[in-house]
Amino acid sequence: MAGGMGVRKNVHIEEWAGFRENCEHVFKFSKANWARLAVFGIAVPVGLYVWITKEMLSEGHSVGLGPERLGYQRKYMGFPPAEKKEEK
């Protein structure tokens, strides 16, 4: 592709971009960061999980229940249904 149109780099932009890119170098386990981690890493996902599960159960969907318990019958993808090998 076309060349010779390179950027005239700006020190401040480069430093700023480097800082934003390498945030792991300046990250500290401060109280505020622990709190953020607890909220966004644990509380929000757990809350969402509970909410989604409750909604699915209230709608009558099987959550954590095998479809076998709901009386399903396994069908085969176009192949003749061979004898099933039941696991002992």
Next chain:
Amino acid sequence: MLNLEFLNPLILTSLTPLVGLLILFVIPATKESFCRLVALNTACITFLFSLILWIQFDSHTSLFQFSATFDWFPSANLYYTLGIDGISMFFILLTTLLTIICILVSWSSVKFLIKEYLICFLLLEFFLIQVFSVLDLLWFYIFFESVLIPMFLIVGIWGSRERKIRAAYQFFLYTLVGSLLMLIALLTIYFQVGSTDLQILWHYNFTEIKQIIFWLAFFSSFAVKIPMIPFHIWLPEAHAEAPTAGSVILAGILLKMGGYGFLRFSIPLFPEACIYFTPLIFTLSIIAILYASLTTLRQVDLKKIIAYSSVSHMGFVTIGIFSLNLHGIEGSILLMLSHGLVSSALFLCIGILYDRHKTRILKYYSGLMQVMPLFGIFFLFFTFANLGFPGTSSFIGELLVLIGAFQLNRILTFFASIGMILGAAYSIWLFNRISFGTLKTQYFSFFQDISRREFWILLPLTLLILWMGIYPISFLSEMHFSVLSLIEQLF
């Protein structure tokens, strides 16, 4: 008697990259133009063979077509079986199309070790076609892992900055560690069932507890590949450091291997476990959509913006897959195909800017619409496709996924819809920052709109995105019976 099995278009599609690769091996590395021509012609012939697959494909059956079985280790009941259905066919087509684009886009931007670079791409194409066509768990694993080798080299050798080595190792280690658990599960399955043939495994009923363990092992591999939060750290790094063609193939096809793995293995082999883990997947998907979208808004590197938006879109894909209904699964497949085109096109656009100005930092760019109008129009179209604008392929995919999700869980649909709004926010923000505003002439002296070659690279992607968005039935009808059979296996 002549064995006509090799005239099977699937085998021809599989073997053509290998033939091209062998020809490249014997060409002296100094003949760079000839190497490029051989690689391009090989990729074009492979694409033509894959088109024959589509033309000859019978969409009225869910059976595997163009099947072929070869003895590999018969005494151990191990065979090499190939075949495609409506789910895998489009991934093969996407692979062959994007390989042509990757070779074209690297035509003049890759300056060193060109022969080796092209060999890596043809090898990658061969492995990817195998991943989407083998019907054997062991062979799937082998090719699934083999993809790492050429990709590791592409990122590590032809990447853009010093960080490329770190990115290559991160990519390699993440995916390898995830897949090791899958290998253990695979061996356990083999010793229990006595075969790794997919069609035999589908007839086998694993106990619920074993399904859960195997599902988790497979999940560890597929979740890294898709990638789902919190297994996504390798992706922005690998995207940012890879050359443009590497990013195209990463976003366009490699991410889809995880989704394909869920569809081909996790759902039919472990249906009870799939239902068991549905809330977990939904939670991780929503987290991926929301957190990745918000993270996208904070990025300063153009490639990382597209990389994080890919994580967000893949969240939609996993919601669709695990909604376990027709709309959801068809939507997720369509969304994967759409994302393969849209994100590839966006990476190409960023590659166009990087090739000219040698920087991907967002702060330098502004007002490009004034000096690169054609680029601006393409970029606007792909941005709209990325946010799921009606008439584009992403809209159909996301709509079907949301319809599928709504049948199962309204809260899930609500949060996924918020993700769509956030997607619009970061896409328009990105376009606005680059294309409008004052032209920053203090950083750039010269500008050049897209070249003829770049235009012809972007145009087919534009037309395909429109085709998929305006008339999706030509894609959905091909996969309909295969998806129905997949759902029938569950209930």
